[in-house]
Amino acid sequence: MLDINFIRDNKEQVEQAITNKGEKDTSIVEKVLDMDEKWRSKVHEGDLIRAESNTKAKEIGKLMGQGKKEEAQAIIRETSEMKEKIKELEEEVRELSEEREDLLLKIPNVPHPSVPVGFTEEDNETFKTWGETDEREWLKPHWELTEKHGWIDFKRGVKVTGAGFPFYVGAVAQLQRALINYFINEGVKAGYTELQTPYFVNEDSARGTGQIPDKEDMMYEIPRDEFFVIPTAEVPVTNFHRDEIFELNEVPAKYVAYTPCWRREAGSYGKDVRGLNRLHQFDKVELVKIVKPEDSYDELESLREHAEKLLEALELPYRTLLMCTGDMGFTQSKKYDLEVWSPGQKRWLEVSSCSNFESFQARRMQLRYRKDEKDIETLHTLNGSGLALPRVVAAIIETYQEENGKVRVPEVLKPFFDRDHL
RNA sequence: GGAGAGGUGGCUGAGUGGCUGAAAGCGCUCCCCUGCUAAGGGAGUAUACCUCUAACGAGGUAUCGAGGGUUCGAAUCCCUCCCUCUCCGCCA
Numbered sequence: 001m002l003d004i005n006f007i008r009d010n011k012e013q014v015e016q017a018i019t020n021k022g023e024k025d026t027s028i029v030e031k032v033l034d035m036d037e038k039w040r041s042k043v044h045e046g047d048l049i050r051a052e053s054n055t056k057a058k059e060i061g062k063l064m065g066q067g068k069k070e071e072a073q074a075i076i077r078e079t080s081e082m083k084e085k086i087k088e089l090e091e092e093v094r095e096l097s098e099e100r101e102d103l104l105l106k107i108p109n110v111p112h113p114s115v116p117v118g119f120t121e122e123d124n125e126t127f128k129t130w131g132e133t134d135e136r137e138w139l140k141p142h143w144e145l146t147e148k149h150g151w152i153d154f155k156r157g158v159k160v161t162g163a164g165f166p167f168y169v170g171a172v173a174q175l176q177r178a179l180i181n182y183f184i185n186e187g188v189k190a191g192y193t194e195l196q197t198p199y200f201v202n203e204d205s206a207r208g209t210g211q212i213p214d215k216e217d218m219m220y221e222i223p224r225d226e227f228f229v230i231p232t233a234e235v236p237v238t239n240f241h242r243d244e245i246f247e248l249n250e251v252p253a254k255y256v257a258y259t260p261c262w263r264r265e266a267g268s269y270g271k272d273v274r275g276l277n278r279l280h281q282f283d284k285v286e287l288v289k290i291v292k293p294e295d296s297y298d299e300l301e302s303l304r305e306h307a308e309k310l311l312e313a314l315e316l317p318y319r320t321l322l323m324c325t326g327d328m329g330f331t332q333s334k335k336y337d338l339e340v341w342s343p344g345q346k347r348w349l350e351v352s353s354c355s356n357f358e359s360f361q362a363r364r365m366q367l368r369y370r371k372d373e374k375d376i377e378t379l380h381t382l383n384g385s386g387l388a389l390p391r392v393v394a395a396i397i398e399t400y401q402e403e404n405g406k407v408r409v410p411e412v413l414k415p416f417f418d419r420d421h422l
Numbered sequence: 423g424g425a426g427a428g429g430u431g432g433c434u435g436a437g438u439g440g441c442u443g444a445a446a447g448c449g450c451u452c453c454c455c456u457g458c459u460a461a462g463g464g465a466g467u468a469u470a471c472c473u474c475u476a477a478c479g480a481g482g483u484a485u486c487g488a489g490g491g492u493u494c495g496a497a498u499c500c501c502u503c504c505c506u507c508u509c510c511g512c513c514a
Binding site for chain 1: 439451468469470471481483484493
């Protein structure tokens, strides 16, 4: 959510941002400003009447205390009209405030000036490439190898739950566990605090990170208990500090958390969902930072570098994309995607997304810090995957495969294995 | 799941209808005093929003778990919900 005062002062910039993010109709800006105007005027009107009514109530109290019942009665009669008016205004204010809030929640975050303007994948900038893509023809896609070794059981996953909920069996289960450990360890080494989180969150939390109202369809729901199943650890982790005011020495706060992630992925099909490419449940190690506004763009770079180093340590060729305005989503102001090379599929797979939300999430969540004696300021939040597991697993299996179908264990994961091959 | 108790400011904890946005203590900040690993005195110390102001700032409204109700007036009474604690039950 943007600051209404910011919108008021930067109307054109916000409209431009909406356009650049791919939405043609920018009239919402006009609407929200109009609604805000109405809301403020009614709030003020209500405040004035309430002030008067409070004064009278105090007079009554005084008179009652002195036993002057007659005089008190006279004032009480005066207030009855006011009472109705207050109720009326309260109702109006409530409605206006709701409408205002609804509109405000529908306005996307403003992209950073360094973000390329564009609307399709082609408009994303390649920020960096690392390693040589392996184009050898005989390299097999991971699903053939896992099938051959019995490492991933998609069929039984379908039987037990449904499509997109595979079982990992034996060596690949071990590989995932090793990766989770490795990623968390690297996060902790880099100064992130490890967090284990709830996997269900309430509506306020889903709203806090912007899954509601923007991306409701991505989440599984548990209506009976009014929970949402987390689509990423970002949701519980960022909400960890919701409604809190940090002291100066408490920022930056940095967390690393492993959780499974559940996503409905409605409308996905074809090669995108083949094998481990897209699942309804997958594992991910997530990094979250809560930082001072002036630091957030430096923090974004270090977050990106941290994720990149994980891929480098695993010796997996990758590229980093700077996402264009139209491809980056509602809540971000700047986003990098890391894509690992899948030599068996001859394509890039997204394994990390590092974003700066500036104050967009923090404002919804009331995440602030005491800047000095007088000022309280909204913080900035960032997050990035470090990393998403299944596609890394796929890339490892494909990259480390040998012609006989065996798969070597990457060097950095050797401590987690007692052998050279999976 | 059943029975009971309770939710007040950063913390402890008063407060059962009016001068209580909230005593007192602790903590914290600033000032004064004090020559020493300390003590004493004074002042200040929630958040959001609105209005006025160029600004410093001033005023107003709301908030005592959340929402609703009664009342001229509610932390205080009533209802609903949430949460915490104790006992029982169940259980990894």
